[in-house]
Amino acid sequence: MATDVKVPTLGESITEATLGQWLKKPGEPVKADEPIASLETDKVAVEVPAPVAGIMGAHAVAEGDTVNVGAVIAVIEAGSGAAAPAPAAAAPAAQTPASLKAADPVPEPALRSDAAPAAATEEDDGSPLTLSPAVRRLVLELGVDPSGIKGTGKDGRLTKDDVLAAAKTAPKAAPAPAAAAAPSATAPAAAATGERREERVRMTRLRQTVARRLKEAQNTAAMLTTFNDVDMTAVIEARARYKDLFEKKHGVRLGFMGFFVKAACMALKDIPAVNASIDGDDIVYHDYADISVAVSAPNGLVVPVIRDAQSLSVAGIEKTIGDFGKRAKDGTLKMDEMKGGTFTISNGGVFGSLMSTPIINPPQSAVLGLHRIEDRPVVRDGQVVVRPMMYLALSYDHRLIDGREAVTFLVALKNAIEDPTRLLIDL
Incomplete structure (x- = not known):
């Protein structure tokens, strides 16, 4: 049977x-x-x-x-x-x-x-x-x-x-x-020096979907990107000081994404338009922050969602991101974990990117791009000093978000990262 x-x-x-x-x-x-x-x-x-x-x-x-x-x-x-x-x-x-x-x-x-x-x-x-x-x-x-x-x-x-x-x-x-x-009927002999070859491979369904959605975003949204930079000194020092205790207590490594997700949640609360979306002629505001995190997978980029990130601790955020990363490599992420999201963070810095203009993930209205940290000369108190700096990029739908709101969001994020105490007292 x-x-x-x-x-x-x-x-x-x-x-x-x-x-x-x-x-x-x-x-x-x-x-x-x-x-x-x-x-x-x-x-x-x-x-x-x-x-x-x-x-x-x-x-x-x-x-x-x-x-x-x-x-x-x-x-x-x-x-x-x-x-x-x-x-x-x-x-x-x-x-x-x-x-x-x-x-x-x-x-x-x-x-x-x-x-x-x-x-x-x-x-x-x-x-x-x-x-x-x-x-x-x-x-x-x-x-x-x-x-x-x-x-x-x-x-x-x-x-x-x-x-x-x-x-x-x-x-x-x-x-x-x-x-x-042995003669081979299916594979040609070794290519001679300088010989040019091509290989045609069909796009996976995931790559087709990514391509279609990104092009739709460009065709629909009035996209604009605003930049700022952030001094990572305070976060790097805090991470170096507490990373061992953090891992021992929570069983997960303390990274930079936990700080940025918490800082983004605070900035989204102050600038709700960045966390909103357009539905027809209506603007939909969200009193929660479902943060989509771009993760590299074998077949392309996937964007699982950290639900109610505003209610999670840094440890909870790091655990969730770590779990997403592991299961993205194994191909075991679930459908429901990829749906929704009100705001996206994409960290191209892990691949060495210095600056980029990320594309929004519809129906979301904004995406934050993080980049590599590198020592650069900056002026502090009238003196030229070397600081670990990172460029931030906020791409947003100008139909909904004005330049003033985009700049204010980035400044709020920058202030929270440069002074992590603000994350504790919600300032």
């Missing part, structure tokens, strides 16, 4: 997704609730669990196909036998990731699943490994053998940190002589 595998409910207003990757092949044994496929939605990647234990049956859709919620994508046959032998057509999978990258062109699904070396998809006991899309992509990029890596994730599954650690310690392997001598 076969059991249908259907596309699960993906969240409010989301009716379709893209079949990003099959994690189980026909004939392989599966356990109940074991991930068998990965779906890419407009915001996050979602794993499809097996409804029952049995043998993976036929795939009803291919990787890259669009599927609707409730659609049947595969079947699971009754039984618990060993996996069926791999078909002969799978032989080209034994080529190395490097040769795959040289192929011209190579579709994205091949880079993410079937292109993995045969030894990289089986454990020592011969049973197949189950890799998440992010981990599988990293395995291919780094050219490591996952069968020799000890997983630290749930049920012993590999995480990105496991793969990165293994890549750092693994010696660079020389190409096998047999592989060099």
Whole structure:
């Protein structure tokens, strides 16, 4: 008796997704609730669990196909036998990731699943490994053998940190002589010096959504960016003084984002227009601060939301951001965590950005851009001194927020960061 595998409910207003990757092949044994496929939605990647234990049956859709919620994508046959032998057509999978990258062109699904070396998809006991899309992509990029890596994730599954650690310690392997001598019908010979190559890869659904929303923001909002700078001396000293005690008590590192989120909440309270949005001919003001925090994920930028950030302590904010960052790398953020938000903070400084003009995240009306900290000469009390300075950028919808309000918001934020005592006494 076969059991249908259907596309699960993906969240409010989301009716379709893209079949990003099959994690189980026909004939392989599966356990109940074991991930068998990965779906890419407009915001996050979602794993499809097996409804029952049995043998993976036929795939009803291919990787890259669009599927609707409730659609049947595969079947699971009754039984618990060993996996069926791999078909002969799978032989080209034994080529190395490097040769795959040289192929011209190579579709994205091949880079993410079937292109993995045969030894990289089986454990020592011969049973197949189950890799998440992010981990599988990293395995291919780094050219490591996952069968020799000890997983630290749930049920012993590999995480990105496991793969990165293994890549750092693994010696660079020389190409096998047999592989060099064997003719290849699917990968061209090594490119000659100066040869130009191209690779065409289909945009992921997440990247398509990001591109569409950013362009919509430019087309709809009257965007303007105002800049200021902030002296980070006081925050750096406070962090250096209390970071060990903070981590010991709260179990999380004390970073700069906790200070900026608290300072932003105070400034939003004083300048409510920056925390508002436009709905038709109405302005919607919010008496709460749901702060969207831009986080880098394997498939692009995601923006989870810190709910009621105005009510959280610095420790609560740091814990929430740390959890978001970890789960963004693992691809386990939930749909509800990406919805809403009244104001966005994007920290390009972690990548070395000196200055930028961030684009607002509709229907929000403003976004704060943080940048790298660098020592610069400034004048204090008539003397030129060196201070750790950071540029701040506030991009906003000029239809709702006037220049006076934007500047006032940045000054309030600057004052709170330069004198963190203000955060304690709400000044």
